[in-house]
Amino acid sequence: MTYTLLRDGDPSIESIQGVFFKMRRALGTTAFGINEVRVPPNAAGQEHDEAETGHEEVYVVLEGGGTFTIEGEDIGVSAGDYLRVDAAATRQVMGGPGGMRFIVVGAQPKPSYDGRESL
Numbered sequence: 001m002t003y004t005l006l007r008d009g010d011p012s013i014e015s016i017q018g019v020f021f022k023m024r025r026a027l028g029t030t031a032f033g034i035n036e037v038r039v040p041p042n043a044a045g046q047e048h049d050e051a052e053t054g055h056e057e058v059y060v061v062l063e064g065g066g067t068f069t070i071e072g073e074d075i076g077v078s079a080g081d082y083l084r085v086d087a088a089a090t091r092q093v094m095g096g097p098g099g100m101r102f103i104v105v106g107a108q109p110k111p112s113y114d115g116r117e118s119l
Contacts, residue, residue, distance in 0.1 A: 004028055023103075032107035039066060039095035039102075047092035050085075055106035057091075059083045064100035068093050 004027050006013060014022040021036040033055065039045060047069075050057060059068065065078035069092045070085055077083060077100075085091050087108075093100070 032105055034103065034105050037093070037100075037102055037104060039064075039093055039100045041095055041097055041099045043095045043099070045093040047090055049090045050087040050106065053106070054087050054108045056087055056109050057085050057104055057106040059085070060103045060105070062101045062103060064096060064098045066094050066096040066100040 006023070006026055010026065012026040014025060016022075019038055019040070021038075023034045023036055024032075027034065037045070059077070059082070061077050061079050061081045061083075063079050065076070068075045068077060068083060068085075069090075071089050071091075075083065078096075093102075
């Protein structure tokens, strides 16, 4: 098959406590990791880094807002924001009053970008 389409609630999407949704496995991608995270209002995620995996991560905020604490610095985010974090940096997410829904994409950095530069 040349594509994979998933819809919200697809049973092939592995969920951890209804907060962390493993999209990579369900999509079958191997080039990068991709997950959806739904942080409840005023809830904190686990502080961690990606030093072991070496994955640089990009967070794309879809709904709501909150705070990412990166190496002790609080970064406020809201729907439509993009945030990139180095692998070795510690990070922790905190949902705002309305919670937050975001996509996280991660992969090991390459020496240079190898995709198309133009459409």
